[in-house]
Amino acid sequence: MIRRNTIPFGPQHPVLPEPIQLHLVMENEKIIQALPAVGYVHRGLEKIAEKKDFIQDVYLAERICGICSFMHSQNYCQGIEELMKVQIPDRAKYLRVIWAETHRIHSHLLILGLLADAFGFENLFMRLWKVREQILNIMEKTTGARVILGVCAIGGVKRDITPELGEYVLRELDSVEKQLPELMDSLLKDYSVKQRLVGVGVLPKDKAHELGAVGPVARASGLRMDLRETGYAAYGDLDFKMVVGEAGDCYDRTMVRVKELYTSLDLIRTALKRMPQGPISVAVKGSPPADEVLARIEQPRGELNFYIRGNGTRNLERFRVRTPTFANLPALLHQLTGCELADVPVIAICIDPCISCTER
Amino acid sequence: MTDVPKFNKSPWVVHFNCNSCNGCDIEFLACLTPLYDLERFGILHVGNPKHADVLVVTGSVNHRNSRVLKNVYDQMPEPKVVVAMGVCASTGGIFADGYNVLGGVDKVIPVDVFVPGCPARPEAMIDGVLKGAQILEAKHSGKTPLAEKNVITRTPTPVAAPAAQEKGASHA
């Protein structure tokens, strides 16, 4: 006998770190439809941005999301700099890359850990987060804060990385890299872990394209899209290589993230080596932005878009945020349809959902 | 670590993410992992509010999640304490002006400990949870809790409606 049930999943749920609610329509153990219910973390941030000064909005933008905070402020600053025609010093561009990539590493380690927790491997979760603390230490040493850095400003950055600090960063990165292989082997080669990941939540390439997936979700399905290839900030000079998967299942999404950890480590090392001397910021002159711009950046979760429109006053006229998780939600719903209830946490975490930034 | 209080019970913690930017959330999760390791105090992170003694809330409340927060709170057995992590949970923080934001968690449920910071540092969070555990201990033994402000009224202060109207009026 087939029975139809609707199960509400979230917003407060033991395995789901993020407050999203999914209504799962089930037929026995199979999900036939998944519907998201959102609004639990809506803060009205876009409207608050209009009330504040456009310079204060840097700090507001940073608090769109606490996990990739630096990248939000970087994107906002890049947008405003484009509007006000500010040329920032090269050293600032390199410093931005360094902090952005440390954020990517800590974000990927975080989600890999949560994934381990979701399939019941708590030990791995703890160990991944232990490594992540070293990355946070780097951020704390270089900027003074652990997650919300507050070092990005319009016209450059606010802190410099001295040669001694650079040495320290390199040492820490080496130590992180030494610990990674063992952990990554348990993620990618372990028999029981593979049982939970391979072939689960498949998103074929054409579907990924059609549903507008971005970031590691799209790359795991074989789509070659990574904004870092466009060479914004200093990425153009850093020999960046994109990581792509092919199968589009949870395993490939995990693998893409694991490989990106190594790319990011390399990017930071190269950036530290090639960073030119010079000032770290320029004074911003001229009237407030009066035009519109679409700022884009590659976040750990994919492409982040800001639409910024000024009207010549100190308050913006419109600030619109489109985060990568928002773009990935249709892909998530597609993957959930037809899967089993027990796989929901793994599939949901594999798109690396960040609901706080999606709902702003 | 000499002045760490002794607990007769091991306080179990449930975490609810209201309206936060995730900054405080991941810092609270970091408290549970090996470097900070809240579990060394016998504190256990559980998913079910019915098992928990301490409710940790991050982020401010809005019209939509206030009901869920109250549900979670009501499901916890007495005695219980609430710890508000970060300025968002304490006052609304940077988002206090939002049209959708009611303010701190204390608008919906009584709060025992406020932890400042944006995000609060893990050390401060641990301190907050330990303070909460002390208050819990005092409530268990029937002693008056530490400060007058910390006394929990048995019936949670009726919320949303008046607060929401005020807020709405000031924005209109």
Ligand code: SF4
């Ligand atoms: S207090 Fe700061 S870090 Fe914490 S949730 Fe609020 S904005 Fe985010």
